[in-house]
Every structure is written in structure tokens, then in C-alpha cells.
Amino acid sequence: MRVAVLYSGGKDSNYALYWALKQGFEVKYLVSMVSESDESYMYHVPNIHLTELQAKAVGIPLVKGFTSGEKEKEVEDMKAVLEGLRIDGVVAGALASEYQKKRVDRVAKELGLESFAPAWHRDPIEYMHEIIGIFDVVMVGTAAYGLDESWLGRRIDEDALKELVRLHEKYKIHVAGEGGEFETFVRDAPFFKARVVFDEVEKRWSECNYSGVLEVKRAHLEPKGQV
């Protein structure tokens, strides 16, 4: 099975990649859709240029497709990007978003591809435990009451997960951020040959919107297995 993994650099797309590799799939390409505007409905936007470092760390070619950012156009743009790849299937990190899942499934069907969403409808808490066990993952965007500025750049570990569960009980935050409550970035994974190190970051916090972004200004790859 030759596949492309829809890849934004966050936990869900890295989980999709992890799963695909574990299945023994031949992952030919990682595919990132980049919005021409700064808005995007379907894809993970902040720090999307960092996906190149991750792809380099994994050693799988990265295909960057461009989209105007208009809601319906994005799907057609993604289809045009996938249409030119010699693959049998596409793997996505969709967790609970019917919107995203349906559209990827439709594009896959139209192109005669199998569509996989290994995290689809997983229990969020159990899924997050697994994520924490596999990845070095940090929060790079927040947009939910309860997630204050201190969450930006925070590593998601078991302690952070406990707090997310409490915030879920209090404010109904989705524990895996599926409602757009937060965005993540994976700095390291078992299949990374080098880890991403942030050299310079800036927190951009808006009190009015109660949301923020960790802007990674400089980052580099550091080989692993060295003391």
C-alpha cells in the first residue's frame, strides 16, 4: 500500500504517519496544504513552514499544495495535489471532525484511493495518553477559555493532560483539541531521525480573543542518539 499522509506537523497528522508506518505502508509523500491567505478552515496553519523541518527529520518528501483558503476551494485544491501522486491511499489525522473526514473521504473516492483515519472516533483521553507516550509534543496555539498564555509552548505530558481533563469538566474543552481549542507541534517521534529544537520563539497573545500563538522564529534539527 503506497500512501500519502496529510501532514500539518501536529499530533494528529503525526499519529496518522506513525500508524501508517506501523502498518508497513510505504509512505511516499507527506502532503501539506498551505493557505494563500492566513485563514484556513480545514488545515492547521500556524508555523506550517516548520513542517519542512519535520519532513526532513522523517526523510519523506513533503508536497506543499497551495489553496486560496476559501472553504470549498480547499477541497478541490487538495484533490488536484493528490491527483498527481502515484498512491493507493491517503491517511488523515481526523479525530472527530465530520467536516474534515467527509471531504477527505470524498476526494479519495473520486480519485479511487483508500481513505484511512486511524484516530477516528478514538476516546480523547485514551488517545491523548497514547500521543504523550509516543511524541514530544507542545502546544503552539490556543483558542479556548481556560487555556491561558502559560499553555503556549508547554509540553503536553501526563500533568498537562490532567489539567486538560479538569478544563474539560469545567469549560467543556475537548481534551484532544478537536474543536480548535488548541494546536500542537511534534518536535520528536520514534520515526524522526533528528529532533526539532526551537531556538527562538515568541508568544503572541490576544487578551481580547483569549487566544494565542507560539511563533517559532528559528528552529533547527539536532541529530539523535548523541550525548
Add this chain to the structure above:
Amino acid sequence: MRVAVLYSGGKDSNYALYWALKQGFEVKYLVSMVSESDESYMYHVPNIHLTELQAKAVGIPLVKGFTSGEKEKEVEDMKAVLEGLRIDGVVAGALASEYQKKRVDRVAKELGLESFAPAWHRDPIEYMHEIIGIFDVVMVGTAAYGLDESWLGRRIDEDALKELVRLHEKYKIHVAGEGGEFETFVRDAPFFKARVVFDEVEKRWSECNYSGVLEVKRAHLEPKGQV
């Protein structure tokens, strides 16, 4: 004819793209090989992250492949990247380098693809006149006696070409930079929907090596056709 254009962002790969579009080819992907090290024998390295802005300006998906930077491995890595694309041909900006041309031809042949090199063995001066007429192109790297620091960031226009011709007569500099004398970057072309604007650049000049690089630290796209 569905093709991929080998794309580094410089004048030769933009000329290859220009030619392919003029032929009426369907350019499905631009393909950039990025070296894992900072050295690369076959590909244009400085500022390669800027190719993403150019691809966005053109509106054609960009495939970034990664290579260890070892001389023979690069060809195999490029082959693996092209192998997964549903294309009939590959277009390269090769001008006079037998090394590059032979390897691209070999990979194309092994994959059953047609190989095009529209600038191959063109007269350098006549070719540069054509380049100047089509593109807004600047020098972003220099490595030849005669090309001092003032060339970094300089726009290549007819005056610059006259000087290059003089430098050719004096120091045997290849007028189109084919021997690695200089690297270029295309900021605008007729098929760009937006132009690349450099916001912050830094000249990095080494007097010992008599060579330099224009490092583009920040750049953005500016829509065209606006007053």
C-alpha cells in the same frame, strides 16, 4: 504532457518552467531537492526555503525531497521523489553541466519519463538577454574572482550583463554562472501571480574565499497589477 519541473528558484529552473508552460505542458509539480547537510553538488542550495514563496506565487504544488547531500545518493533520492508522481516528463534547467544533465536523463529513462532541458547548450549571452527580458532576477550568491560583494543582491539587467561579459573576457567567468560563479533568485516572472519582495537581507561575505551569499531573512508576496 504532464510534467514536473526541477525547481530551485533561480533563473535556469524558472526558465525551464517558463518554457514548459509555453509548450502548453501541464506542470503538475515543482520539485526541489533539499540537502540534509549544507552542501549539495547538484542543486542550488542558498535560500532554498524561498522556493515555497515562489511556488505559492505560481500556484503549482511544490514537492520538497530530502537528500543526504552525498554525490551519488542525491540522484537516487531524486529518483525516489519523481517515481511517485503521475507525470510523463521532467523539465530541468541544465545549461552546460554534463554532470547534471546526464543524471537527470538517466533517472528519467529509468522511470520511463521524457527529459527536457530547454536551455541546454544555449549561447550564454543570448540566453542571458532572454532571461533579463522575462524575469526580475537578482544575484544571491557569488563565488568567482571578479564578483565582489557589490554583486550580492544586484538585479541582473543589461548593464550587469555587460559587466559579466567583461568579467568573462578578463577572468573567464561563465556569463550565465554555469560553473558555479553565481546563484540567482527570480523575484518575478510573467507567470507569477504575485511578486516576491525581500524585507530583510544580510550579505554574508567571505574575503578569504572571495565568495558570498545574500541571506534573505524575511520576504513576502505582493499581489501584482495593483497601483
